[in-house]
Amino acid sequence: MVRSVLRAKGRDGPLPLAGPDPAPNLAPRRVRVSETDNEGGDRGQNKATARILAVLSEFASDTSGFGVTELSNQLGMTKNMVYRALTTLVEQGYLVRDPSHQRYQLGFRVLELQNENAIEPDFRELCAPYVRKVFQLTGESVSLMVRAGDYAVFIDGVETRRPGTYRSQIGGLRPLHSGASGRVMLAFSSDQDISDYVARRQPMRLAPDGELTPERLWSEIAGIRKLGYARMVHPGALPMLATAFPIWDMDNGLHGVLSSGAPLERFASEIDRLMPSILAIVDELCHRTRLYPADTQQWEMQ
Amino acid sequence: MGNAVVRAFNTSASHVFDVLRFVCACPEPLGVTEISRQLSLPASTVFRALITLEDADYIRRFQNTPKFELATTPHLLNRALFSRFELHRASRPHLKTLAQATGETVSLWARLGWYALRIGGAFGSRDIYHRARLGETRLLHDGAAASVILAGLSRAETASYRAFVDRNFSLAQPSSGWTKQQDDLDRIETRGFASGPLAMAPGFEAVAVPVRDETGRPVASIMVDGPVLRSDAPELEPGVLRARDALEALIAHDPPAFRSPFAHIGADEILIRIPAREGADPAG
Numbered sequence: 001m002v003r004s005v006l007r008a009k010g011r012d013g014p015l016p017l018a019g020p021d022p023a024p025n026l027a028p029r030r031v032r033v034s035e036t037d038n039e040g041g042d043r044g045q046n047k048a049t050a051r052i053l054a055v056l057s058e059f060a061s062d063t064s065g066f067g068v069t070e071l072s073n074q075l076g077m078t079k080n081m082v083y084r085a086l087t088t089l090v091e092q093g094y095l096v097r098d099p100s101h102q103r104y105q106l107g108f109r110v111l112e113l114q115n116e117n118a119i120e121p122d123f124r125e126l127c128a129p130y131v132r133k134v135f136q137l138t139g140e141s142v143s144l145m146v147r148a149g150d151y152a153v154f155i156d157g158v159e160t161r162r163p164g165t166y167r168s169q170i171g172g173l174r175p176l177h178s179g180a181s182g183r184v185m186l187a188f189s190s191d192q193d194i195s196d197y198v199a200r201r202q203p204m205r206l207a208p209d210g211e212l213t214p215e216r217l218w219s220e221i222a223g224i225r226k227l228g229y230a231r232m233v234h235p236g237a238l239p240m241l242a243t244a245f246p247i248w249d250m251d252n253g254l255h256g257v258l259s260s261g262a263p264l265e266r267f268a269s270e271i272d273r274l275m276p277s278i279l280a281i282v283d284e285l286c287h288r289t290r291l292y293p294a295d296t297q298q299w300e301m302q
Numbered sequence: 303m304g305n306a307v308v309r310a311f312n313t314s315a316s317h318v319f320d321v322l323r324f325v326c327a328c329p330e331p332l333g334v335t336e337i338s339r340q341l342s343l344p345a346s347t348v349f350r351a352l353i354t355l356e357d358a359d360y361i362r363r364f365q366n367t368p369k370f371e372l373a374t375t376p377h378l379l380n381r382a383l384f385s386r387f388e389l390h391r392a393s394r395p396h397l398k399t400l401a402q403a404t405g406e407t408v409s410l411w412a413r414l415g416w417y418a419l420r421i422g423g424a425f426g427s428r429d430i431y432h433r434a435r436l437g438e439t440r441l442l443h444d445g446a447a448a449s450v451i452l453a454g455l456s457r458a459e460t461a462s463y464r465a466f467v468d469r470n471f472s473l474a475q476p477s478s479g480w481t482k483q484q485d486d487l488d489r490i491e492t493r494g495f496a497s498g499p500l501a502m503a504p505g506f507e508a509v510a511v512p513v514r515d516e517t518g519r520p521v522a523s524i525m526v527d528g529p530v531l532r533s534d535a536p537e538l539e540p541g542v543l544r545a546r547d548a549l550e551a552l553i554a555h556d557p558p559a560f561r562s563p564f565a566h567i568g569a570d571e572i573l574i575r576i577p578a579r580e581g582a583d584p585a586g
Contacts, residue, residue: 045354049318053358060378062385088315093573099566106383108414108564111574113360113376114437115326121374129359250391291381299398301409301423301436 051077055085056094061287062250065098065105120302123255123289124156127247130285131156131258137277138270140262141165145181147254148173150197152182155256164238164263177204177212180230180244181257186217187224188246188254194221210235229279230259231271239264243271245282249294258282317343321351322360322376323575331364331371380437386563387412389513389522390421392552396545397424397524403541406528407432410549411447411510413521414439414564415572416466418448432527439576441467441474443483446496446510447525453490454512454520460487466570495538503529509538511546516554521562524549 054075058066068086072079086104089095093109127144135142135158143157143166151173159168176182176197186194194217198204204212224230230244242261249255260278261267293300324337334352338345352370355361362373384390393410401408401424410422420438425431442452442463452463464480476483490496497507506529512520524546530539553560564572 045357046314046318046350049315049351049354050358052315053318053354053360056379057358057375060375060382062382064386088312091312092315092319094319096564096567105563106379106386108383108572108574110376110379110383111419111437111439112323112576113326113372114380115328115372116435116438117329118372118377121377125374250385288378291378291385293394299401299424299427300394301407301420301425301434 051081052085052088055082056089059095059104059106061284062290063287065103067103120292123247123292123294126289126292127256127258127285128156130281131158133281134258134260134278135160137281138260138262138267138274140260140267141168142258142260143168143181144256144258145185146256147176147182147185150176150201152176152179152185152257160262162262162266164266166240166242166261175201175204177201177217178206179234179259180232180242180261181259183217183220183232184224184230184244184246184257184259185254187221187230194218229282233264241267241271243275243278245278247282247289248286250290250292251294253294255289255292255294258285317347318351318354321348322355325355325361325370326372326376331367331369333367333369384421384436387421388560389549389553392560393422393549394424396548397422400424400524400526400541400545401426404526404528404530404539405431406508406526406530407434408545409434409447409525409527410513411440411451411523411525413442413451413562414574415567415569416442416463417572417574417576418442418445418451418523420447426528428528434527439574441471441576443467443476443487444474446498446508447523449487450490450496450510450512450523451520453487453496454514460484462570470573493536495542497531497536499533500529505533507531507533507536509542511538511542513546513549513553515550515560516557521553521560522549 054077055071058071058074066074068079068082071077071086072082075082077085086095090097090104090107093107095104096107097103098105123146124144131142131144139160139162141157141160143154145152145154147153152175154168154170154172154174156170157168159165174182176186186197189197198214198217202214204214204217206212220230220232229246230242232242234240234242240261241264242259244257244259247255247258292302320341320343321337324341325332332340334345334349337343337352338348341348352361356363356370356373359373359375361370363369364371389410389412397408397410404426405428406426408424408426409420411418412421413419418440420434420436423434423436425433440448442448452460455463467474494511496510499507508525508527508529509531510523510525513522513524515521524542526539526542530542531537
C-alpha cells in the first residue's frame with residue numbers, strides 16, 4: 001500500500017478543494033457512478049451503445065451473474081432495453097448464458113479487452129470515483145485511509161470548502177485508536193491483534209488531552225462490528241461527527257477505510273437521511289475491490 | 303422493433319466494440335485520426351465511439367492529450383472473469399508456497415476451450431524474476447504450460463484441436479508441423495511434465511505439470527518460470543508435485559465447484575482473438 005501513497009503524493013500534490021455538492025440523488029437504489037460523473041449531458045455519445053456498456057459494466061464485480069429483472073432494477077432501465085443489451089452482448093461473446101439459460105454471466109471474449117502494457121488499477125484508483133460520489137452526496141469532506149502498522153494513513157480524499165472540517169493531508173498518520181477510520185481497521189482485525197495494539201499503545205492518548213481506556217475501545221469495537229461501520233462523535237470545542245466504512249478485499253480482509261465527517265451540528269441532521277445512499281455507494285465499491293487482494297500482498301501476480 | 307432498427311442497433315455497438323478492441327491491442331495510446339485510418343471507419347463514427355467508451359469508463363484520455371488508453375472497467379471485467387474460476391482463489395496459498403520454495407515465479411493456467419488462460423500466479427522472491435500478468439491467453443500448443451494440458455487430451459480431441467487451429471489461426475501452426483508436434487506431446491505425456499529451455503539460464507529449464515480433475519482429465523497446469531530443472535538430469539522439484547497434489551485434492555473434494563465456468567460451451571464455440579505467435583511449439 002506504500003506504493004499507493006507514493007503515487008498519490010506524486011500525482012496530486014495538495015488535496016483538491018471542492019465546493020458543496022449539487023442536488024444529491026437520495027434514492028437508496030444502487031447508485032451508478034457514471035450517472036453523476038457525466039452530468040454534463042450528452043456529448044455526442046451513442047445512447048443505445050452506452051446502455052449496452054452500462055449493462056456489461058454491471059458484470060465488472062464479484063457477482064456470479066444476473067437475470068433480466070435484476071439488471072432492470074439495478075440500472076433503472078426497462079426490461080426490454082436490458083434484454084436487447086444482453087442479447088447483443090451474448091452475440092458479441094462478452095456475456096454467456098449459464099447452463100440453465102436463466103442468467104447471464106461474463107463471457108470469454110472480455111479477454112480481448114486487455115492491454116499487456118496497461119497497469120492494473122490500484123486501491124486508490126478503484127476508489128477515486130466513489131470518493132467523489134460520497135462527496136457529491138454529502139458535501140462534506142471524504143477520506144480514504146489504509147493501515148500501516150499502528151497507524152491509519154491518509155491516501156486520498158476531497159476536502160469541503162464549508163466552514164469547520166477535518167484537515168486532511170496525503171501521507172498524514174493517525175494512531176488507529178484516535179479516529180473513526182482507525183477504529184474500523186482495529187474492529188475488523190483479530191481480537192489478538194487488537195489486544196497486542198492496546199498493549200503496545202498504552203496509554204492511548206486522544207487529542208487534545210484525553211485518553212481512551214481499553215474498555216471503551218473494546219466497547220466501540222463491538223458496536224462497529226455489530227453495525228458494520230463506525231459512527232462516532234469527537235468531542236471538543238467544535239464537536240465532529242465521523243462515519244467510516246470498511247472496504248473489503250477478496251480474502252474478506254480490509255483494503256482500507258472510506259470516511260466522511262463534519263461538525264456535529266451540521267452533519268447530525270443529515271446523516272440518517274444520507275446513510276442508505278452512502279451504504280449503497282460503499283456496497284458497489286466493495287463489489288469491485290473484492291476482485292483484488294489487498295495491495296500489500298506484493299507477491300501476488302495482478 | 304423492426305429488423306432494420308435491430309441491425310442499426312447491433313452495427314453501432316459493433317463499431318464501438320471494434321474501437322475498444324483496437325485501443326486494447328495498441329501498444330501506445332492513439333487518437334481519432336489514427337484509429338479511423340486503421341479501422342477504415344469514418345472519423346465521426348470513431349469519435350462517437352470514443353466518447354461513448356470514455357463516458358462509460360472503458361477508456362480515458364492519456365495525460366490530457368486527445369489520445370486514448372484503457373480505463374478501469376476492462377481491468378475489472380477481466381478480474382471478474384478470473385474470479386469465475388474457483389481455482390483462481392483456491393490456488394493462491396499453494397502458488398505462494400511454491401514460489402517461496404523455488405524462488406521463481408509460479409503461474410496457474412486453466413483450460414478454456416482450446417486455450418490456456420493464466421488465472422493465478424505468485425512472483426518469485428529472487429532479485430531477478432519473471433514478470434508476468436494474469437489474463438495471458440495462449441493456444442494449447444503454445445508453450446509448456448499450455449502443451450502439458452494438450453498432451454493429456456485424447457487423440458480425437460487433439461485432432462479436433464488441430465482442425466480448430468487450422469480453421470482459425472493458420473499462422474499459429476507449429477513450424478515443425480503437426481506430426482512432430484504430436485511426438486512432442488507424446489513425450490510430455492510419458493514424462494508427466496513439460497519443460498522449456500531458458501535463454502538466460504543455459505543448462506536449466508522451466509517446467510509445467512498438469513492439474514487433473516477427478517476423472518484424470520487435465521483442467522489446468524502449474525508452471526514454474528525459472529531455472530528449476532537441470533537439462534541433463536530432469537528431476538522435478540518436489541514442491542511442484544506437492545502443489546499439484548494439493549490442487550487435485552481440492553478438485554476431487556468438490557468437483558462441481560471447480561468445473562470450468564465455460565464447461566457447458568463447446569470448445570469450438572470459444573473463439574478468442576489473440577495475437578498469433580507464428581510457429582509456436584511446446585517448448586516455446
